[in-house]
Amino acid sequence: MDAAAAQGTPVEAGDVVVVTQKIVSKAEGRVMAIDEVEASPLAIAITEGHRRDPRHTEMILRESRRVVRMDRGVIISETYHGYICANAGIDASNIPGSDTICLLPVDPDASARGIRDSIRQRLGVDVAVLVSDTFGRPWRNGAVNVSIGVAGFNPVISYIGEFDPHGNELHTTTIAVADEIAATAELVTGKLLGVPVALVKGYPYEPMEDADSHAIVRDPDKDLFR
Amino acid sequence: MDAAAAQGTPVEAGDVVVVTQKIVSKAEGRVMAIDEVEASPLAIAITEGHRRDPRHTEMILRESRRVVRMDRGVIISETYHGYICANAGIDASNIPGSDTICLLPVDPDASARGIRDSIRQRLGVDVAVLVSDTFGRPWRNGAVNVSIGVAGFNPVISYIGEFDPHGNELHTTTIAVADEIAATAELVTGKLLGVPVALVKGYPYEPMEDADSHAIVRDPDKDLFR
Numbered sequence: 001m002d003a004a005a006a007q008g009t010p011v012e013a014g015d016v017v018v019v020t021q022k023i024v025s026k027a028e029g030r031v032m033a034i035d036e037v038e039a040s041p042l043a044i045a046i047t048e049g050h051r052r053d054p055r056h057t058e059m060i061l062r063e064s065r066r067v068v069r070m071d072r073g074v075i076i077s078e079t080y081h082g083y084i085c086a087n088a089g090i091d092a093s094n095i096p097g098s099d100t101i102c103l104l105p106v107d108p109d110a111s112a113r114g115i116r117d118s119i120r121q122r123l124g125v126d127v128a129v130l131v132s133d134t135f136g137r138p139w140r141n142g143a144v145n146v147s148i149g150v151a152g153f154n155p156v157i158s159y160i161g162e163f164d165p166h167g168n169e170l171h172t173t174t175i176a177v178a179d180e181i182a183a184t185a186e187l188v189t190g191k192l193l194g195v196p197v198a199l200v201k202g203y204p205y206e207p208m209e210d211a212d213s214h215a216i217v218r219d220p221d222k223d224l225f226r
Numbered sequence: 227m228d229a230a231a232a233q234g235t236p237v238e239a240g241d242v243v244v245v246t247q248k249i250v251s252k253a254e255g256r257v258m259a260i261d262e263v264e265a266s267p268l269a270i271a272i273t274e275g276h277r278r279d280p281r282h283t284e285m286i287l288r289e290s291r292r293v294v295r296m297d298r299g300v301i302i303s304e305t306y307h308g309y310i311c312a313n314a315g316i317d318a319s320n321i322p323g324s325d326t327i328c329l330l331p332v333d334p335d336a337s338a339r340g341i342r343d344s345i346r347q348r349l350g351v352d353v354a355v356l357v358s359d360t361f362g363r364p365w366r367n368g369a370v371n372v373s374i375g376v377a378g379f380n381p382v383i384s385y386i387g388e389f390d391p392h393g394n395e396l397h398t399t400t401i402a403v404a405d406e407i408a409a410t411a412e413l414v415t416g417k418l419l420g421v422p423v424a425l426v427k428g429y430p431y432e433p434m435e436d437a438d439s440h441a442i443v444r445d446p447d448k449d450l451f452r
Contacts, residue, residue, distance in 0.1 A: 071450055093396055140372070140442055141444050142382040156368040171277065179409065180409035183409035191396070217365075218364070218366055
């Protein structure tokens with residue numbers, strides 16, 4: 001908050017404060033040394049011939065509740081939060097030390113709520129908060145930032161039952177604005193700039209006091225790519 | 227361009243001009259009446275019990291080169307461009323008439339190049355251009371805008387071989403900045419506002435004269451979700 005004020009863009013009511021997962025995980029003590037871990041036979045077998053340390057692989061398995069795809073060292077799994085991503089969101093970049101890894105926050109919605117509450121207490125303003133992470137996607141090259149935790153706003157807005165300017169009813173359209181805001185913020189934070197927070201100003205989000213990320217995790221019954 | 231100047235945000239060198247697919251398709255005559263189409267037995271069978279007209283389904287099949295998933299009227303297919311999306315990108319919203327549908331541009335990269343060239347000719351400035359569309363994703367609710375055509379900039383930037391501030395080498399990170407810019411623009415254009423173009427200012431894209439969207443279509447050999 002002080003940094004934002006110092007650079008002439010103070011946090012104001014109605015901003016979306018986008019905080020990258022890495023800094024949240026660090027603040028919450030989710031960085032660990034891999035020599036605290038013992039690799040299982042499965043983790044060793046998976047990692048055979050791959051650059052990753054088998055103890056790192058072991059932590060990926062421990063942070064997962066389901067493996068979706070596994071091939072040549074690549075693990076796409078469902079985390080206990082319900083997110084499907086590579087390596088259970090664990091990585092080793094932007095943290096000190098070559099034998100340390102960083103896990104996702106235990107409850108990124110709670111992280112977002114905590115940040116939102118502290119901004120309200122300290123500055124007296126209501127903002128939306130989003131915790132972002134960088135996920136790959138099927139079919140398309142390149143990762144993009146998405147939302148893994150929200151507070152104070154509706155992450156998925158619905159146009160169902162509304163009409164376009166030509167009078168056509170929209171039957172199915174919902175937009176994951178939280179993911180679009182996370183993507184927007186990545187254009188500013190980048191990967192190597194050491195910028196862990198971005199402010200998105202002027203976006204008219206739908207305030208929602210009890211928002212959480214369940215809205216963004218697709219129901220297994222409606223997912224053709226489980 | 228006149229509209230941008232009139233609202234006090236003229237197109238300037240270095241802008242990314244994001245144009246939604248619908249207006250490009252309309253400009254290129256990719257709107258058609260479904261009574262020009264005869265539904266095949268497959269299209270009729272697929273659409274049984276579904277709201278969509280079988281002739282609309284027929285056009286989805288004709289615009290596809292591979293069906294990836296098909297269930298209860300939902301068709302996820304690969305278009306001849308290589309994009310995997312619902313309904314081959316065909317829809318019926320934001321066009322006049324209840325029996326008209328809108329197809330994707332034949333070559334969205336060529337569309338983007340044409341827009342870029344005309345801006346250069348008319349205003350004498352170099353910009354990046356991106357054609358955006360709204361795609362759903364596996365595992366996550368809500369669609370987001372992505373890029374389907376680019377001109378003048380690198381759509382997927384690579385950090386491979388670079389080092390983070392802690393000296394860790396990045397081995398795999400590439401970021402689909404074109405998709406992130408498309409997502410950013412959707413926050414401004416929305417779905418019902420009748421805004422077909424957004425300008426993204428101040429983003430330091432990597433200029434690339436011969437850019438195209440092949441960079442963003444994942445190689446089948448590297449795709450675990452074909």
